Amino acid sequence: MHPAFSVIFFTTASGAGYGMLATLGFYAGHDALPQNVWFSITSMVVALGLVTAGLLSSTFHLGHPERAWRAFSQWRTSWLSREGVAALLAYIPACAFGLAWVFPALEWPARILGPLMIPFALGTLFTTAMIYRSLKTIHAWHNKWVVPCYLVLGPMTGAVFVLALSAGFGVTLKFLAAFSGALLAAGLVVKWLYWTFIDSTSAASTPATATGLSGTGPAVDVKSVEWPHTEANYVMKEMGFAVARKHAQKLRGIAIWLGFMVPAILIESSVMLPLPQLSFLAIPAAVLMAVGIVVERWLFFAQARHVVTLFYGAKSA
Amino acid sequence: MAFSAPAEGDGVNTSPVVADEVKTTTCYMCACRCGIKVHLQDGKVRYIQGNRDHPVNKGVLCGKGSAGIMQHYSPARLRKPLKRVGERGSSEFVEIEWDEALEIATKWLSDIRKTDPKKLAFFTGRDQSQSLTGWWANQFGTPNYAAHGGFCSVNMATAGIYTIGGSFWEFGEPDWAHTKYFMMFGVAEDHDSNPIKIGLGKLKARGAKFVSVNPAQTGYSAIADEWIGLRPGTDGLFVLAIVHELLKAGQVDLDYAVKYTNAPWLVYQAPNHANDGLIARDEHNNPLCWDKITNSVTSALRADVTPALTGSFDVNGLKAVPAFQLMAERYSDASYAPEAVAERCGIPASTIKRIAAELAHVAFQETIELPIAWTDWAGRKHDKMIGRPVAMHAMRGISAHSNGFHTCRAIHLLQMLLGTIDVPGGFRYKPPFPRPTPPGPKPAGKNGIKPNEPLGGIPLGFVTGPEDLLLDADNNALRIDKAYTWEHPIASHGLMHMVIANAVKGDPYTIDTLFLYMANMAWNSSMNTRATIDMLTAKHDNGDYKIPHIIYADAYFSETVAYADLVLPDTTYLERWDCISLMDRPISDAEAASDAIRQPVVQPDRDVRPFQTVLLDLGARLMLPGMVNRILKPRYPGGYADYIVNHERATGVGPLAGWRGADGTQHGRGAPNPNQLEAYIANGCFWRGEIPHEAHYYKMANATYLKWAQGMGFLPKAEQIVMQIYCEPLQKFRNAARGHGAIQPPDKDRARIETYFDPLPIWYAPFDEAAVDTTEYPLHALTQRPMHHYHSWGSQNAWLRQITAQNKLFMHREAAAKQNIADDDWVWITSRAGRVKAQVKLVDGVNKNTVWTWNAIGKRKGAWALDPNSPEATRGFLLNHVISETLPDKRSNSDPITGQAAWFDVRVKVERAADHEQNGTDNNFGELHPPPGVHVGPAVLQYGSDFKQAAE
Amino acid sequence: MTSLPDKTDKKLGLVIDLDTCVGCQACVTNCKEWNTGGHMAPLTDLNAYAAEADGVWFNRVHTYEVTGSSACGASTSRTMHFPRSCLHCEKPDCVTVCPTGASYKRTSDGIVLVNEDLCIGCKLCSWACPYGAREFDVFEGVMKKCTLCVDRIYNENLPEEDRVPACVATCPTGARHFGDLGDPNSAVSKLVAERGGVDLMPEMGYAPTNKYLPPRPRKDTATSVPAKELTPVAATGFLGWVDKLLSR
Numbered sequence A: 001m002h003p004a005f006s007v008i009f010f011t012t013a014s015g016a017g018y019g020m021l022a023t024l025g026f027y028a029g030h031d032a033l034p035q036n037v038w039f040s041i042t043s044m045v046v047a048l049g050l051v052t053a054g055l056l057s058s059t060f061h062l063g064h065p066e067r068a069w070r071a072f073s074q075w076r077t078s079w080l081s082r083e084g085v086a087a088l089l090a091y092i093p094a095c096a097f098g099l100a101w102v103f104p105a106l107e108w109p110a111r112i113l114g115p116l117m118i119p120f121a122l123g124t125l126f127t128t129a130m131i132y133r134s135l136k137t138i139h140a141w142h143n144k145w146v147v148p149c150y151l152v153l154g155p156m157t158g159a160v161f162v163l164a165l166s167a168g169f170g171v172t173l174k175f176l177a178a179f180s181g182a183l184l185a186a187g188l189v190v191k192w193l194y195w196t197f198i199d200s201t202s203a204a205s206t207p208a209t210a211t212g213l214s215g216t217g218p219a220v221d222v223k224s225v226e227w228p229h230t231e232a233n234y235v236m237k238e239m240g241f242a243v244a245r246k247h248a249q250k251l252r253g254i255a256i257w258l259g260f261m262v263p264a265i266l267i268e269s270s271v272m273l274p275l276p277q278l279s280f281l282a283i284p285a286a287v288l289m290a291v292g293i294v295v296e297r298w299l300f301f302a303q304a305r306h307v308v309t310l311f312y313g314a315k316s317a
Numbered sequence B: 001m002a003f004s005a006p007a008e009g010d011g012v013n014t015s016p017v018v019a020d021e022v023k024t025t026t027c028y029m030c031a032c033r034c035g036i037k038v039h040l041q042d043g044k045v046r047y048i049q050g051n052r053d054h055p056v057n058k059g060v061l062c063g064k065g066s067a068g069i070m071q072h073y074s075p076a077r078l079r080k081p082l083k084r085v086g087e088r089g090s091s092e093f094v095e096i097e098w099d100e101a102l103e104i105a106t107k108w109l110s111d112i113r114k115t116d117p118k119k120l121a122f123f124t125g126r127d128q129s130q131s132l133t134g135w136w137a138n139q140f141g142t143p144n145y146a147a148h149g150g151f152c153s154v155n156m157a158t159a160g161i162y163t164i165g166g167s168f169w170e171f172g173e174p175d176w177a178h179t180k181y182f183m184m185f186g187v188a189e190d191h192d193s194n195p196i197k198i199g200l201g202k203l204k205a206r207g208a209k210f211v212s213v214n215p216a217q218t219g220y221s222a223i224a225d226e227w228i229g230l231r232p233g234t235d236g237l238f239v240l241a242i243v244h245e246l247l248k249a250g251q252v253d254l255d256y257a258v259k260y261t262n263a264p265w266l267v268y269q270a271p272n273h274a275n276d277g278l279i280a281r282d283e284h285n286n287p288l289c290w291d292k293i294t295n296s297v298t299s300a301l302r303a304d305v306t307p308a309l310t311g312s313f314d315v316n317g318l319k320a321v322p323a324f325q326l327m328a329e330r331y332s333d334a335s336y337a338p339e340a341v342a343e344r345c346g347i348p349a350s351t352i353k354r355i356a357a358e359l360a361h362v363a364f365q366e367t368i369e370l371p372i373a374w375t376d377w378a379g380r381k382h383d384k385m386i387g388r389p390v391a392m393h394a395m396r397g398i399s400a401h402s403n404g405f406h407t408c409r410a411i412h413l414l415q416m417l418l419g420t421i422d423v424p425g426g427f428r429y430k431p432p433f434p435r436p437t438p439p440g441p442k443p444a445g446k447n448g449i450k451p452n453e454p455l456g457g458i459p460l461g462f463v464t465g466p467e468d469l470l471l472d473a474d475n476n477a478l479r480i481d482k483a484y485t486w487e488h489p490i491a492s493h494g495l496m497h498m499v500i501a502n503a504v505k506g507d508p509y510t511i512d513t514l515f516l517y518m519a520n521m522a523w524n525s526s527m528n529t530r531a532t533i534d535m536l537t538a539k540h541d542n543g544d545y546k547i548p549h550i551i552y553a554d555a556y557f558s559e560t561v562a563y564a565d566l567v568l569p570d571t572t573y574l575e576r577w578d579c580i581s582l583m584d585r586p587i588s589d590a591e592a593a594s595d596a597i598r599q600p601v602v603q604p605d606r607d608v609r610p611f612q613t614v615l616l617d618l619g620a621r622l623m624l625p626g627m628v629n630r631i632l633k634p635r636y637p638g639g640y641a642d643y644i645v646n647h648e649r650a651t652g653v654g655p656l657a658g659w660r661g662a663d664g665t666q667h668g669r670g671a672p673n674p675n676q677l678e679a680y681i682a683n684g685c686f687w688r689g690e691i692p693h694e695a696h697y698y699k700m701a702n703a704t705y706l707k708w709a710q711g712m713g714f715l716p717k718a719e720q721i722v723m724q725i726y727c728e729p730l731q732k733f734r735n736a737a738r739g740h741g742a743i744q745p746p747d748k749d750r751a752r753i754e755t756y757f758d759p760l761p762i763w764y765a766p767f768d769e770a771a772v773d774t775t776e777y778p779l780h781a782l783t784q785r786p787m788h789h790y791h792s793w794g795s796q797n798a799w800l801r802q803i804t805a806q807n808k809l810f811m812h813r814e815a816a817a818k819q820n821i822a823d824d825d826w827v828w829i830t831s832r833a834g835r836v837k838a839q840v841k842l843v844d845g846v847n848k849n850t851v852w853t854w855n856a857i858g859k860r861k862g863a864w865a866l867d868p869n870s871p872e873a874t875r876g877f878l879l880n881h882v883i884s885e886t887l888p889d890k891r892s893n894s895d896p897i898t899g900q901a902a903w904f905d906v907r908v909k910v911e912r913a914a915d916h917e918q919n920g921t922d923n924n925f926g927e928l929h930p931p932p933g934v935h936v937g938p939a940v941l942q943y944g945s946d947f948k949q950a951a952e
Numbered sequence C: 001m002t003s004l005p006d007k008t009d010k011k012l013g014l015v016i017d018l019d020t021c022v023g024c025q026a027c028v029t030n031c032k033e034w035n036t037g038g039h040m041a042p043l044t045d046l047n048a049y050a051a052e053a054d055g056v057w058f059n060r061v062h063t064y065e066v067t068g069s070s071a072c073g074a075s076t077s078r079t080m081h082f083p084r085s086c087l088h089c090e091k092p093d094c095v096t097v098c099p100t101g102a103s104y105k106r107t108s109d110g111i112v113l114v115n116e117d118l119c120i121g122c123k124l125c126s127w128a129c130p131y132g133a134r135e136f137d138v139f140e141g142v143m144k145k146c147t148l149c150v151d152r153i154y155n156e157n158l159p160e161e162d163r164v165p166a167c168v169a170t171c172p173t174g175a176r177h178f179g180d181l182g183d184p185n186s187a188v189s190k191l192v193a194e195r196g197g198v199d200l201m202p203e204m205g206y207a208p209t210n211k212y213l214p215p216r217p218r219k220d221t222a223t224s225v226p227a228k229e230l231t232p233v234a235a236t237g238f239l240g241w242v243d244k245l246l247s248r
């Protein structure tokens, strides 16, 4: 699939934003959020900013952004519609919580609104994941690892961002480093399992099923001789994007190291080292992770093969 | 039965208005000439639909015809007459008014006509008005006229007309409704585009067997029940091996041979005698046969003879044997056995034998009978029509080889032996065919080419012996293209492909003006394009062009426009009157004679004029006799439409056969009808005159047909047409080569004539192939017509070019593997004549020794109003660059009998290009710049949005 | 809107005969010509006269080489032309994924359409279509697709015999058929039954309405025409055999 920048940015940014909200909500629920106005304001601005920027960017790739509001209407069948609705709904607890947290007078509501925010944040992440998970046409998405990946990677990036902010503001969030490390590990595991899965399996469809010939012989081989048009068309540009295997392996390495390993090492070493300033390592960790996750997300699209490519000469999808 | 609109309630307008006007006319996106209905909205073309009532296409349209809108609104359309101001090829033109353009042309041409009319070479390419253009040349007085036939398929036309009095091409058709076994040789698309497709659909629906003989397994071959992927140029061997098998097994329709062919005609066998090999004739010139009842020699044309097919008889003191025996002896020889040819054809002997057996089985065991009573030429009544349901069709895969004439004859021989010509289930003539074998007239020009006088007749015709050649007393060619000379004696369509080279060389003479119409000679209709371009721009030492004047009539900015001195811009096919005449290339079918018109359905928005009208205007300015009246004023002031209605070639015979006579009630012959065009328009722009039912088959011998055809003016006499297994005119040339007669070939041509003018079909290796080291050039290289492009025209069409903007070289996987060539690699295709770079596509469905590509997709940079970086120029290629126009012995690369250009003889090697060359083709011809008025089309095309807005 | 109807009154669709299609592209360009001025007009072409030309088309024809199919017969492979347009599926995700209701399946005849005025151009439906039948008009920012010529098949301004899809009307070989596949007695349903018409990618579960008739087995074996091997004529030899009385 064509890795459109706006969609990559959307899923990574809003994933991180919802992850932050979930992380903050969790700490709020345990009454473990420090009262540091700048930290609160910044965290909320960053979290909601990421969510909002992501959502806005997702409208950039629309043919008619001005009609985007129509996308809320079909929540009965469409995961994209549900995502829109969920995203919109998530603003309510998120904004309420933010207010409660920023204004100390409202401290106790924050304790309730925080946990309440978690299902909304994770729910939105879930709907995003389901947009991909539900597409039967794309084996790399239509599988059991996609939802776990989104549900782990969102909170993971969110947790690391919160950690980095806390380090920046010099506040301590107990166990968040350990927690982030655990999420990074879990993220790597689900992503690894995802990659193993897509590397070792492919769609049930073949050029023979695509042309309806699967039933006409034991091992029907259908080779593309000529495309309908000699130049690439919309379907091929959108669905036929292919990345060379070697290139993809390299990028996967980058995603693994930058997205998971290096942040985990930096964060965990900051915990073990005596100097508190070293928790500043969380900031570079967050930056590197962001880069790694963008690469991861780029691959999520670039390596996804659509069954329509079977019509255009792909042997499997 | 249509569905009625449901009440869906989704606001969709299921009954929008499609047009405020629907006009019928005839498509001209190719030479098939289908009937169309043009839907017009606000004066713009909304939709083009096939005319259901039309005899050619019966409502369907092909891929091109359906894209007519984009052809009509092409940005490459020329806008106004152009006069060259820069060097040839620079595209530096100024726009001039029509009057000036016509004055220039008149000046050049009247100078020629006054002095030496043959200094005008008028060649008209893909012309559909050859009866006008040929007549114009005749009135002008030049013999130097031809259309594209010489480089197209004159082998088929000539072999057919000299053998069966008809031919493949679009002049005959399989009996789609009855045939049970259909063999197609070397056809990718053909002129009968839609009729063939409609027919194949019928065969498929009926489950008849369809065998395609073709090195490439595309298009029609893809749906064949059997694909015979033979090696190019070997069909003659394949077919004659089938003949061998049939003869050996006695599976021959002897009754048919006796009744309808010259099998019983006696042929002198008298080595060294002037009559050797000629048909024995009586004092009335009737061919003779041996009557087994009276045991005597008698006229073979009599109905009441029982002729011998074998034996040796004494006629006038010479030995004579029936033609049949000569034929049978020749092909019974072991050298024609399947085993002897299998390897050369690349087809197992067992397959050849099986095909022979299948043909025999279907012809003789699955015979069909139609309950149609008919009367033969001798007045004998038959209560039914017997059909041998084997049909054949062949085209350029046969003709575009230098052995194509004989191969085509071999196929006709096979048809005759099976008794399948114009019988139910077989191959059928379309009127005005069958015609005498060969018909008159002879090519004109022999009796002098005189200043200010018309030529004695029409420039192209049919020769029957050396005396008809167009040679002067010193054996020099009278025609610039050397048609009807010892080099190509039976060049019935001329040799358009030799004109430029001969004129530049001054061999046989120089010319003053080259007048071209509708032929892209500076690109895809020339072999060795580079050399042709060089010749068009070649100069004498004094700086004058070797071809002093070039006038070109095109409708679009083709590559050739850049090389003209004067460009006469034509209209598009939707803007003009045209006439698809029976005197030309008719659109008849096997059961009717048809002709048609084009009417202007939209008005030109540019300063262009229909070429035919311009030609008549020019003719009047030149005072050509047929084009001015008694007071020397234009005879057809109303232009081509006027001519179509009022011109008479002979009394009562004009361009259109329908609705003649003052009141429009006569068909075929009749006085001009002033309302004829209205009558055509009222009938959908065509006329179809059905052949009487009892004359639908056996036309060559069917009294009803012969009489009907004579009445229509197709036949001079209602006499039986006898098909020629043995082709005597060839022997006449051969005897001349052997030293007999007054007109003999120069010594350099004797052996060649002796070898190739065999009155029975022969096979020899194609010349270009025989001339090169085939281990160095191991592959055959072919082109095929893409069904959705017409030669070079398609690329200016925004829709058609999207389908194919680049042509690749198709190559067999195994052949590529040997050369380490992978899919999509760029390769050099090298022949003895040059090389060109192409991208390969590996396939299984091609003969292993053959590579091929789509024809005429590659374009010169900048031509056709395409952006210079278009794939047509950067990745597409033209195979013509590696096809030489001459053979190593300096003769033209043509069939020795007809002069047919041998496009498909070229042998090549294919090698992977170096790594740094894996980047596109080597289109190093330089960029053409559009002339005034032509601009690259818009980046965004939203044709149709207006119609939608109007609908809302 | 994007909920699929449980059942449609009719199942209008196409039946495409892969045994007869010669790949002539007539259905392709005729579809383009009709539709660029029709219900989804225009079918925008980008770079129409330059490199990277890319237009909106509702119907496209592929060429394949097939081996191993029973249809191939004795030769190694066969070439197959394969037209591809919207299959007007009974259970298509292209409709259910649509967030706006722009995509819908008609209850009356089963035609799957896009309402351009509602479409936001999110492209998700094209991701959901396994057959590549949805074409995004980049210039107009909306999704377009084969309408089954909804503006033709019921059009009272056209003669009744022309009320079939443009691609069907024009197909020179008669490889395309149109009708109600929900009616077991319709000509198309019978054809499908007779020729073993198939679904494309049945594993997708989209239940396409359009059916494809697979290529029939080739007849390049001795048994397809029950011809006996040819044997030489009588001992007298061929010329002896010829020597019988034949009248003109």
Ligand SMILES: Nc1nc2c(c(=O)[nH]1)N[C@H]1C(S)=C(S)[C@@H](COP(=O)(O)OP(=O)(O)OC[C@H]3O[C@@H](n4cnc5c(=O)[nH]c(N)nc54)[C@H](O)[C@@H]3O)O[C@H]1N2
Binding pocket: B125, B126, B148, B151, B152, B153, B400, B517, B518, B519, B520, B521, B524, B525, B526, B553, B554, B555, B556, B557, B558, B559, B560, B570, B571, B572, B573, B611, B783, B784, B790, B791, B792, B793, B855, B856, B879, B880, B883, B903
């Ligand atoms: N390699 C290779 N070369 C071949 C062949 C092959 O098989 N292989 N085939 C050969 C054969 S058979 C043929 S017939 C030739 C065909 O070759 P050409 O005769 O050159 O055919 P076109 O490319 O169609 O060019 C005809 C010209 O007519 C112009 N034209 C189109 N419509 C109109 C109109 O309405 N009015 C006027 N005045 N002009 C118009 C076009 O713009 C174009 O310039 O190619 C030959 N060349």
Ligand SMILES: Nc1nc2c(c(=O)[nH]1)N[C@H]1C(S)=C(S)[C@@H](COP(=O)(O)OP(=O)(O)OC[C@H]3O[C@@H](n4cnc5c(=O)[nH]c(N)nc54)[C@H](O)[C@@H]3O)O[C@H]1N2
Binding pocket: B030, B031, B152, B153, B185, B186, B187, B188, B189, B190, B191, B192, B193, B213, B214, B215, B216, B231, B232, B233, B234, B235, B395, B396, B397, B398, B401, B782, B783, B784, B785, B786, B787, B788, B789, B790, B791, B852, B904
């Ligand atoms: N769509 C479309 N239609 C056209 C034209 C066009 O340009 N486009 N051009 C028109 C013109 S001018 C002409 S002349 C006709 C020509 O129509 P066709 O006769 O169909 O001509 P080609 O496309 O040259 O196809 C020749 C076929 O012969 C095969 N072939 C080559 N060599 C051999 C051989 O030795 N033996 C056998 N058995 N087969 C061989 C090739 O593979 C190819 O399939 O088409 C006319 N119709």
Ligand code: SF4
Binding pocket: B027, B028, B029, B030, B031, B032, B033, B034, B057, B060, B061, B062, B063, B064, B065, B066, B193, B194
């Ligand atoms: S075959 Fe096609 S292009 Fe040729 S005349 Fe017919 S519809 Fe027009």
Ligand code: SF4
Binding pocket: C085, C086, C087, C088, C089, C092, C093, C094, C095, C112, C128, C129, C130, C131, C132, C133, C134, C145, C206
């Ligand atoms: S073919 Fe594609 S666009 Fe058409 S209904 Fe099926 S899924 Fe939808």
Ligand code: SF4
Binding pocket: C097, C098, C099, C100, C101, C102, C103, C114, C118, C119, C120, C121, C122, C123, C124, C125, C126, C142, C143
């Ligand atoms: S592109 Fe349009 S039709 Fe397709 S899913 Fe999005 S809104 Fe619906």
Ligand code: SF4
Binding pocket: C030, C031, C032, C034, C035, C058, C059, C085, C086, C145, C146, C147, C148, C149, C165, C166, C167, C168
């Ligand atoms: S049904 Fe109409 S819109 Fe659909 S492919 Fe055919 S012509 Fe095009």
Ligand code: SF4
Binding pocket: C020, C021, C022, C023, C024, C025, C026, C027, C028, C061, C081, C083, C170, C171, C172, C173, C174, C175, C176
């Ligand atoms: S029009 Fe008919 S034969 Fe031609 S490509 Fe389309 S389906 Fe095939």
Ligand SMILES: [Mo]
Binding pocket: B148, B151, B152, B153
């Ligand atoms: Mo031709």
